Amino acid sequence: MESPATQNVLIVGVGGQGVLLASDILGTVCLGRGYQVKKSEVHGMAKRGGVVYSHVRYGTQVLSPTIEPGTSDVLLAFEPAEALRWSKYVKPTGTVIVNTQKRIPPAACQDRRPDALTRYPRGIEQALRSQIEDVRRFDAETLAFELGDLRMCNTVLLGALSRVCEFSAEEWLAAIEKSVKPRTAELNRRAFLAGRSVEFPCAEEPQAEELVFEKREAARDEAPFIEIRQNWCKGCEICVRVCPQNCLVMNGSKLAEVAKAETCIRCMLCEWLCPDLAVSVH
């Protein structure tokens, strides 16, 4: 029979952020207390910023290695969109700890225009707060970077996690020292303590993200305008051939014509390579 006090911690992020090492360290801490620990993880998506998650369950007796939706006590998210993706696993009374630095996946930014909107989810914070009581957001990556190494981000987040787990700082630090390379031990120790000392809600402007989106939306309305002076054009076809977005075509009278200005990325090749100075991109 599984003990009712079994704790569930779900650690999620994208490839390369150190999700698996963080979950290993948590496992080591639990083992140090004499708990049973079971872990289940998906990796292999690690390259190219794919989804990585790790279920950690610990208690006096643990049977299943996976967490059921709606039962996780803590969600430790290395990335805001991943927090949203896994939020249904968390109890309404649980805790979510989120690193606020985004990793925008390639599939969400296929529009190559400079001011293009990404399809990255918006309003993540509100969505999380509406489902879960305790949402703790902070910029762990900048904190790690300021300490001297961006890769310490996972240790910083473990520091924040340590505030909601029952283990003492000494137990954590011993486990970290055991798991990391000796030459990074001191840096990891400082990163852990930095993460542990973050107070929530920490000072940040939750509106900033929305403002950026608004600004980008305004920029998007000003679509590029390609002007072709037909009486200057001699129909050499260079602009049509060099346009990477196929915005231009040759018309019936063998002159260049704008077919779809809305896909223009303002690379300026048509304007710069027009021998007749007939093209302007505004």
Place this chain on the structure above:
Amino acid sequence: MLDIQKYLRLEMFPHMLCPGCGHGIVLGALLRAIHSLKLSQDEVVVVSGIGCSSRLSGYVDFDTLHTTHGRPLAFATGIKMARPELTVIVITGDGDGLSIGGNHLIHAARRNVGLTCLLLNNEIYGMTGGQAAPTTPLGKISTTGPTGPFETPFDSCRLVEAAGASFVARGITYEPATLEKLIVAAIQNPGFSFLEIISDCPEFFGRFNRMGNPADQILAQKQNVVDAKTAATLPPERLKGKMLTGILHHEPRPEYAASYQESIAQMGAQAR
């Protein structure tokens, strides 16, 4: 966004160059370079000789001089000597600059006069109907060489470097942004700056040598060149038959017009 129309004599447009002629691309790059240097239209003098490339001086709204065949550098030297504060840009072609005006070119380089010489190399005499120029590559067809010339073409950059120019570079019209930067660097160099620009002549060179339409021709340019910085890291067999682009030589030395003014001042002081 820059509107280069303010530098143009709009009543002259559309220009007389053939469809797809690379010279128009150079004209655009030159105007953007002048704009980025924030030079006023009264500070710039554009001097040109005779030929397709030399037509460009007629389209720009600076002080311009369309001179005799092969002699733009001689006229420009005169302008620079009389008014050293002006930015003097010489636009010449491969025939104008290297054969008819070859001597003027090497002596302007030797004196290191503060001119910026853009040599637009389309590897043929375009205006007179496609005769072989001193830069026509071996085996390339022209009206005077139906089987291709058997004379070795000039490497104008090495020629001018040997003659003593303080700045030598080569650009291609397919890379207009790089070309603009090279023109800026050439204008900023106080001494004689020589910039060879590989341009296309779709009407004669391209047609005789079956190079496809103007777009095919400009897209093919990239195959024949290697950037000078990249070339330094490549084995010699990879560079065979390739032209080097980028800044090939930059070694500032005293400029002729400035030295001349100094010498006048010295002699004046002695006389007093």
